[in-house]
Amino acid sequence: MLGSLVLLWLGFCLLFFLFRLRRPKNFPPGPWPVPILGNLLQLNLVNPINDLKKLSERYGQVYSLYIGSRPAVVLNGLQAMKEALVTRSVDFSGRHQDLMLNHITGSKGVIMADFGPSWREHRRFALMTLRNFGLGKQSMEDRILGETSHVSSCLERSAGQSMDPQHLFHNATSNIICSIIFGSRYEYEDENFQAIITMMEETLKIANGPWAMLYDSMTLLRSLPLPFQKAFQNYHNVREHVLGIVTQHEQTRVARVTRDLTDCYLNEMEKRGASDSSFDKGQMIILLLDLFFAGTDTTSNTLRTALLYLMTHPDVQERCQKEIDEVLGETAEASFEDRHSMPYTQAMIHEAQRVANTVPLSVFHATTKDTQLMGYDIPKGTLIIPNLSSVLNEESQWKFPHDFNPSNFLNDKGEFVKPEAFMPFSVGPRMCLGEGLARMELFLILVTLLHRFQFIWPEDGGVPDYTPVFGITQAPKPYKLGLADRLNTAQWPEQGQAAGERNTTSSDEEGEPVPKKGKTDKQRHIEMLLYREDGEKEDQGADSKDEMNDYLQDRNMIQDR
Numbered sequence: 001m002l003g004s005l006v007l008l009w010l011g012f013c014l015l016f017f018l019f020r021l022r023r024p025k026n027f028p029p030g031p032w033p034v035p036i037l038g039n040l041l042q043l044n045l046v047n048p049i050n051d052l053k054k055l056s057e058r059y060g061q062v063y064s065l066y067i068g069s070r071p072a073v074v075l076n077g078l079q080a081m082k083e084a085l086v087t088r089s090v091d092f093s094g095r096h097q098d099l100m101l102n103h104i105t106g107s108k109g110v111i112m113a114d115f116g117p118s119w120r121e122h123r124r125f126a127l128m129t130l131r132n133f134g135l136g137k138q139s140m141e142d143r144i145l146g147e148t149s150h151v152s153s154c155l156e157r158s159a160g161q162s163m164d165p166q167h168l169f170h171n172a173t174s175n176i177i178c179s180i181i182f183g184s185r186y187e188y189e190d191e192n193f194q195a196i197i198t199m200m201e202e203t204l205k206i207a208n209g210p211w212a213m214l215y216d217s218m219t220l221l222r223s224l225p226l227p228f229q230k231a232f233q234n235y236h237n238v239r240e241h242v243l244g245i246v247t248q249h250e251q252t253r254v255a256r257v258t259r260d261l262t263d264c265y266l267n268e269m270e271k272r273g274a275s276d277s278s279f280d281k282g283q284m285i286i287l288l289l290d291l292f293f294a295g296t297d298t299t300s301n302t303l304r305t306a307l308l309y310l311m312t313h314p315d316v317q318e319r320c321q322k323e324i325d326e327v328l329g330e331t332a333e334a335s336f337e338d339r340h341s342m343p344y345t346q347a348m349i350h351e352a353q354r355v356a357n358t359v360p361l362s363v364f365h366a367t368t369k370d371t372q373l374m375g376y377d378i379p380k381g382t383l384i385i386p387n388l389s390s391v392l393n394e395e396s397q398w399k400f401p402h403d404f405n406p407s408n409f410l411n412d413k414g415e416f417v418k419p420e421a422f423m424p425f426s427v428g429p430r431m432c433l434g435e436g437l438a439r440m441e442l443f444l445i446l447v448t449l450l451h452r453f454q455f456i457w458p459e460d461g462g463v464p465d466y467t468p469v470f471g472i473t474q475a476p477k478p479y480k481l482g483l484a485d486r487l488n489t490a491q492w493p494e495q496g497q498a499a500g501e502r503n504t505t506s507s508d509e510e511g512e513p514v515p516k517k518g519k520t521d522k523q524r525h526i527e528m529l530l531y532r533e534d535g536e537k538e539d540q541g542a543d544s545k546d547e548m549n550d551y552l553q554d555r556n557m558i559q560d561r
């Protein structure tokens, strides 16, 4: 009896020894991991928010965490974020290659692709194309405004009442992406379209949930028939569907006419030829899905958050409407250029993005080589978790870190300014490549809708709950959007008289176009990069210099539009 106990104990020790997790030397501090499971037992897998909050309070700006036997480092706050993602961008711009989403996508496309030539070429291609090279006659702006008018007419039907805006905005943002990548929008009721959306949603839900965490932590479980297999099945179906669309494109293509991003990719493939190119159909399909995947939920959740706060902050809404009315007058359509004459509305939209905190932990990065951060040593291949929400709410960076207040983006002259800590799209060479498109969507849709409708918290709406639903992309809790047509005063509750006053308000406030404040932001970034070039010359090869140029070019492409 005793003998077998001792044996058991020895066996246990041996196991422990074999699977012992050795913390690398001078690794950031963190809770002590157990073998195999890492810190999983210390976290609530369904909603780890509170547990993580305690850890970040205890360990500060940079701390470590074991996801299974995989070491991860969490970045908190502007300083750590900048040092890692900008100053040491080459070291920190990889993606981990052994997560569920890698296996689902085969690490092709852009989002999950590791730092390297194929990622860079595809990222560059997508940026250039989104920037409107060869997208035919229809500009991005037209595509967005076209979809916005569908949204308007749907909302019109609910004027005087309330409705749940979730599907409407989801359908709208996915249509905008579809129009850009596949050349056609879909009727909101289209069955094929709904099937893709549903499958993508399901996949994302699984990828977001506890099953994915288990998949990522424990290699042994991966081939078992557990619920995560559904994600693989779904993605396979979606891929087949997209392959169908691509085949259709190939059959109907006409030389020198590019209807959409799919045509552009086919052209690019032809131009490059088969040999020695990272462009092929397998990559293409994942790229298309990446854009669809990354561009839909993010934008529609941000829109819903903006409307939630506009409803519950009528003073902010009114000030935006006043500004919009002054600039647009009777014109129904806004243009993206108008943003320069709408500093307050710009500030509101940025503030909505700040509080929406749509991608709270960014997309996980990985180190591409042994490196350092804030005095710690971080080995190659460490999972990096950039906590964007810690920067968007950082108390030392914002005038009103815990409120919804557009003044966070206004200087004392009422001009729009963008603080450095505004990074909902992340920073560095991996930063969101859809930023330009997303900003255009947010601006055109919100301005058009505010011009047209009054948004009112409905009487049966209960108490507003701003707590987001946790996920890779966060969403506001479902709510009812109450609205009235601003052209039809009969639908207005009490405060309706304002509608008659449109365009009669004096323009003494801030009519003048404000010079582009983004410039100073960009200059700061360039300075930061130059500083790095000077300061760390010794271990920077030509490669990283190229990388820096790439990054600056990318930034220009994203921000200059």
Ligand code: HEM
Pocket: 110, 111, 112, 123, 290, 291, 292, 294, 295, 296, 298, 299, 302, 358, 359, 362, 363, 364, 365, 424, 425, 426, 427, 429, 430, 431, 432, 433, 434, 435, 437, 438
């Ligand atoms: C409000 C809307 C959006 C937000 C808040 C957002 C945010 C982000 C964030 C935080 C990342 C991770 C960056 C990193 O790894 O450091 C990202 C990556 C990405 N986003 Fe967005 N995004 C938005 C809209 C879009 C749109 C509309 C598109 C599509 C055109 C898009 C395409 C992508 C792609 C392809 C990546 C991967 C980039 C790479 O790995 O190199 N996003 N986005």
Ligand SMILES: *[C@@H]1O[C@H](CO)[C@@H](O)[C@H](O)[C@H]1NC(C)=O
Pocket: 049, 052, 053, 054, 055, 056, 074, 076, 387, 389, 390, 393
């Ligand atoms: C990210 O930062 C927020 C705000 O500082 C904090 O509540 C959250 O727990 C942090 N998350 C992680 C993973 O450390």
Ligand SMILES: *[C@@H]1O[C@H](CO)[C@@H](O)[C@H](O)[C@H]1NC(C)=O
Pocket: 154, 167, 168, 171, 188, 189, 194, 197
């Ligand atoms: C949007 O999609 C949903 C299903 O996801 C569908 O039921 C609805 O009719 C669509 N259209 C609108 C305007 O919400």
